[in-house]
Amino acid sequence: MNRKTRSLIQRMTLTPYSVWAALFIVVPLIFVAYYAFTDSAFHFTFDNIARFFTATSRIDDGESVREVRTYLVIFWRSLKLALVSTFICLLTGYPLAYIMARANKRTQNILLTLIMIPMWMNFLIRTYAWMTILQDTGILNGFLSALHLGRVHIIGTEAAVVIGMVYDYFPYMVLPIYSVMAKLDGKLLEAASDLGCPGLSVLRRVIWPLSLPGVLSGVTMVLIPSISTFYISQKLGNGKFFLIGDAIEGQYVANNLHFAAAIAFILMVILLVCMGLMQKLTNRKIIVA
């Protein structure tokens, strides 16, 4: 192939996507920064960013009235709930991925399909179904009282939000870990135990390190949507637990685009730093999907 045709092919195939990516991936991000650092007349200002760190509100918990930094509280809550959900997903998803990878081919395919079916259902409906389960007069409480086990109050608590997050994003944890483990050579594990490695050590010293790329992408794929969600907290938290996503959405609905952009900008910067740290710490590239 001569050089001319090669460069022609390259130009023809790459140009549409390059233009598209520049216009609709890169430029919009610049717009986030632009809106974040301007006021409604598009004059440069730090006010929006400052507001995120300094805005206060009063919390009345019945006994005393406290003044808190509104958005910092919201941010820490989002981070905490997202981390707890990610940890639960990892703790429960890892064994499942392992079991799946060790099963025979047919069982593997069936389990894989079963795990993917809920993903294909609309997540709003799934979350809403959880609301009807967890309500005070809901299905879970009906079930418990039929068994004379008393009642539980879950809806409107942080636990309910965590349940929703774990339910919605669980498959994103299992699938990447499974796909790494399925490629693991079974002989490696046999070799380890033949050489006298006890069961748990095989897990710790052979399986875990080899599955780390899957774990990393699983963690990213659960952490990022759960830190930025806004529907789950509205429905399962009864709107009592504002998360960072709720804050962005609230400002968007109120047509406060500049402050919405500022919160989005801060979230983006924090996530970038976290991902950078994770890559540095584990010395691995994070592969999504």
Next chain:
Amino acid sequence: MKRASKIYTALVMVFLFAPIAILLVFSFNRAKSLSVFSGFSLYWYRELFRDLETLRAVRNTLLLAVSAALISTVMGTAAAVGINRLRSKVLRTAMDSVTNIPMINPDIITGISLMLMFVFVGRLFGAATSLSFWTMLIAHITFCLPYVILQVLPKLQQMDKALPEAAMDLGCTPFRAFLKAELPEIMPGVVTGMIMAFTLSLDDFVISYFTSGNGFQTLPIRIYNMTKKTVTPKMYALATIIFFVILTLLLISNLYDEESVQKRREAKAAKQK
């Protein structure tokens, strides 16, 4: 599988399918309640098919998903071919990073960023509202593209590089060489990419929420608006129908897979004889 593994897997499946089972059951509820079952009826299904707004939303969703999947597959496949041929390391890294952005960024940021640009540009041209079907289509193509590219690129890397060159040496034009030699090799990746794009577009709520105009409603946005008020089992009837459509599609594709595996096995056996 060991017993403990079986029990554990079963428990996880109960957790995954409990809400789905509940919405299947309550879609047939006679009463309006979503937590007390008072008798079997098809009332809510009838209601669903009378709800023109929801039916229009279904049509919109399909229209959007098909357009987004087709356009992103064509553009993404071309992009993958181009990226695969890039010689410059710097350009390659730049392309990879940009492609990664929509996948790593939370949906809410992708949605907000596109919305800000649309609103800004719209204002520049003096439009009162710039969000419409077209802005949504642009948004959907944008978040689908990386998934198509990531499905096609590995197939291109596995392919024998001499293949298109040989085709051209034998007199094919570059475009014909691509169609005849390259495309059949990477077809599985292209198809998977297209299916992924289609389902992502079908299911997307967050990005659509920020980039949709008043006039154009997709199903997830319609569902969102329905859940703002009290929800009737009508929405569960809708979910049940979606569930069975998905189940049928999955079963068909599984059967198809098993058949092709069977055929390959037979072909292999025939060869060995």
